[in-house]
Amino acid sequence: MDRPRTDIVLGLLREPDGRVWTEVRPDGKHLAGLRAFPGGKRRAGEALRDALARELDEEIGIRVQRARRVITLNWDYPDRHLRLIGFEVTRWTGQPRSAEGQQLAAEPLDRDARADWLAAMPPANRGLVNALVLPRCLAITPPVGADGVTAWQAGVESRLPSLPAPMLVNLRPGDAANADLPWPALARAVLAAGHWPVVNPPGDRPWPEGLDPRVGLHLNHARLLSMSDHAVRDRQARGHLVSAAVHDRATLERAIELAVDLITVSPLRETATHPGASGMGWAAFAGLAAAAPMPVYALGGVGPDDLPRIWRRGGFGVASISAFW
Ligand SMILES: Nc1nc2c([nH]c(=O)n2[C@@H]2O[C@H](COP(=O)(O)OP(=O)(O)OP(=O)(O)O)[C@@H](O)[C@H]2O)c(=O)[nH]1
Numbered sequence: 001m002d003r004p005r006t007d008i009v010l011g012l013l014r015e016p017d018g019r020v021w022t023e024v025r026p027d028g029k030h031l032a033g034l035r036a037f038p039g040g041k042r043r044a045g046e047a048l049r050d051a052l053a054r055e056l057d058e059e060i061g062i063r064v065q066r067a068r069r070v071i072t073l074n075w076d077y078p079d080r081h082l083r084l085i086g087f088e089v090t091r092w093t094g095q096p097r098s099a100e101g102q103q104l105a106a107e108p109l110d111r112d113a114r115a116d117w118l119a120a121m122p123p124a125n126r127g128l129v130n131a132l133v134l135p136r137c138l139a140i141t142p143p144v145g146a147d148g149v150t151a152w153q154a155g156v157e158s159r160l161p162s163l164p165a166p167m168l169v170n171l172r173p174g175d176a177a178n179a180d181l182p183w184p185a186l187a188r189a190v191l192a193a194g195h196w197p198v199v200n201p202p203g204d205r206p207w208p209e210g211l212d213p214r215v216g217l218h219l220n221h222a223r224l225l226s227m228s229d230h231a232v233r234d235r236q237a238r239g240h241l242v243s244a245a246v247h248d249r250a251t252l253e254r255a256i257e258l259a260v261d262l263i264t265v266s267p268l269r270e271t272a273t274h275p276g277a278s279g280m281g282w283a284a285f286a287g288l289a290a291a292a293p294m295p296v297y298a299l300g301g302v303g304p305d306d307l308p309r310i311w312r313r314g315g316f317g318v319a320s321i322s323a324f325w
Pocket residue numbers: 008010029030031035036037038039040041075080082122124125
């Protein structure tokens with residue numbers, strides 16, 4: 001539902017060694033005791049970047065020199081409706097220091113630290129943390145062909161080293177694959193090539209058990225509708241990234257209920273693999289992206305060259321089979 005929202009600008013300050021600054025919310029404030037990013041409310045009439053500069057100067061005593069908007073998300077608390085606007089800040093002058101008595105620290109944030117960060121932060125911050133660790137490109141494998149699973153696996157594994165790292169790699173054998181898939185071996189090959197694997201079993205098959213927590217799990221349309229909230233939370237608590245395929249408002253609502261970590265939104269345009277499925281177009285994509293509190297990957301007839309356009313429409317990254325395979 002559209003409602004008036006308070007804009008909150010947040011600085012995601014990243015040091016050259018990959019550490020990111022956070023503060024502990026002081027006693028007496030909303031979300032006291034939780035880790036949060038420095039920032040605060042935009043004032044009436046203030047430009048977002050001016051608000052960011054002011055907040056970071058007032059709160060941690062730095063002057064912003066380079067900042068890039070990475071994610072914008074709506075979040076409803078019982079008593080307030082917020083729009084959190086996250087800027088990745090990679091250059092500033094001054095040493096971050098606590099100007100308001102809050103505890104400040106810079107700690108490593110990467111794929112392996114992600115789960116600990118999420119546990120220490122408010123649920124609203126999941127999208128912000130993910131926007132700091134996720135790659136912009138998501139390669140989806142072509143489906144298993146007539147020559148079977150073994151040939152498919154060999155084809156996937158031979159391509160991995162030449163994909164520009166790091167990428168998300170959605171291991172999607174397609175619905176025609178009815179044999180058991182060698183998920184642990186496939187995931188290991190993706191990890192060994194420096195990428196981030198996401199397993200995507202055919203149809204409504206369940207996710208495989210016992211995978212390395214660095215392996216992500218994908219909700220295709222069938223699983224998005226059938227998987228319980230509990231099952232998804234349980235996997236996320238074990239450290240797995242969870243992605244979901246969104247096609248319209250209803251599937252987006254389900255992905256939001258499940259608090260998934262990222263979504264693909266498709267089809268943007270008609271593609272060779274889904275001929276006849278007309279694309280939703282940029283306006284519909286932008287509408288879904290604006291309502292999504294997680295990083296959004298455009299999928300369907302788009303490739304890495306479209307990234308600037310995707311960013312202008314509120315998306316985060318690009319997903320494709322043909323652009324990467
Ligand atoms: N600074 C900050 N605020 C966050 C984060 N995540 C999140 O949901 N918020 C919420 O966004 C709002 C931030 O506004 P604020 O810090 O200026 O406001 P406040 O109510 O704490 O302080 P105030 O009493 O000075 O108005 C709070 O409701 C806070 O709980 C985060 O990572 N950093």
